Amino acid sequence: MGKNVSIAQIKAHLFAEQRPSVDWVNALRADERKGVQQLLVRYDRILEREAQLIQQFRDMRAFEKTFSFSGAQIAGVDEVGRGPLAGPVTAVAVILPERFELPGLTDSKKLTSEQRARFYEEITAAADVGIGTATSDEIDEINIYQASRRAMVRAVEALANRPDHLAVDAMELPLDIPQTPLIKGDAKSASIAAASVVAKVTRDTYMKTLHESYPAYRFNENAGYGTKAHLEALDREGPSPEHRRSFQPVITREA
Structure with a gap:
């Protein structure tokens, strides 16, 4: 590599979107x-970090394969939205393709919104994805735990293919399918992590849409969680039809 090539030019090529050839880097x-x-x-640190993320993802997929027979279709199942004061609880089931890789995939709460959006696009384009929800009325009727289970069952039933095994984040489902409940499963199972990302993006998108009907509560900013601005709006406006009236902060602010 001649010194007639400036360091600025080398930097631009080295960190371009298209990775430079190994021979060029070695030279x-x-x-x-x-x-x-x-x-x-x-550059070497970036490569090392990428290699670590690839290995982490492969380890998560290998861990899933210990649950069932070789070649089994394993669906990861997760939900989001247990804690908010308004809106549905949203569950997702995901069967990842055998050769699918998504380095960096992990619990959706540990990802940036930009990472979640990118992973969401890649997962939904390649995987078998089922989505299920339980409304705020259902949450009030049967409680948030049972509503979460109901949403998860609906997500599994919405898959195009029946899975051979379920990897479920911290819950057992009333389904006649072998399953493994995992505490903090979204950090252990690639399929559960994928489900957590799709569930988070799906619910956040829905709550932004809901904001158009009920702008006072700022659902586009808080996704239904009890922020200061949200609680102040509840004091002024009372609950909307989307609020969970069985949740204490909403009960005390009934109009």
């Missing part, structure tokens, strides 16, 4: 300029 290692060597240290 670059002979460049003794301090700035070039610093760029290579940064």
